[in-house]
Amino acid sequence: MADWPYNTANWKRLRLAHLSLSPFCVGCEARNVLTVANTVDHITAIADGGPPFPGHDGLASYCPPCHGAKTARGTEAGPVRTSKPRRGCKPDGTPLDPTHPWHEKSLAADQTRPMVYLHSQLVRDLTDG
Ligand SMILES: [Zn+2]
Structure with missing residues (x-):
């Protein structure tokens, strides 16, 4: 006060x-x-x-x-x-704050491939090599 x-x-x-x-x-x-x-x-x-x-x-x-x-x-x-990002995220890991920088990255990423696909691709790449 x-x-x-x-x-x-x-x-x-x-x-x-x-x-x-x-x-x-x-x-x-x-x-x-x-x-x-x-x-x-x-x-x-x-x-x-x-x-x-x-x-x-x-x-x-x-x-x-x-x-x-x-x-x-x-x-x-x-x-x-405050102008700080709002804390916390949804169960899928998406930040609650719509202005969080993560959202800019996710727009730049390939939206047709979900994270689960990318993870399984990574595991395949590691096990194949
Ligand atoms: Zn009262």
Whole structure:
């Protein structure tokens, strides 16, 4: 979390005012659970162009676990913004990330011959020689 605007007196006032207006976690409320909130979240993240000091309709109260889950899923989550390739692959070994360099190589390779054929050809070449 960036320091600004959370280190300002304006934010501290706005946060307390919002928690007094909306004291329960909206994430838990959606599951019919009442949990006292202690975190005030920007519905539209500042990083996404949301105002740093929105009205109460631009804020939501959360408990720490729900806020953590929300920010991990949301656009403010770091990994979502990264340009690194997405990790992991399908059962056949194809990378999940469509921009992975492997896909460029596979386009250049002979698409009519599956990897199993290439492997059996290699084994034949080795055993014949
Ligand atoms: Zn909650």
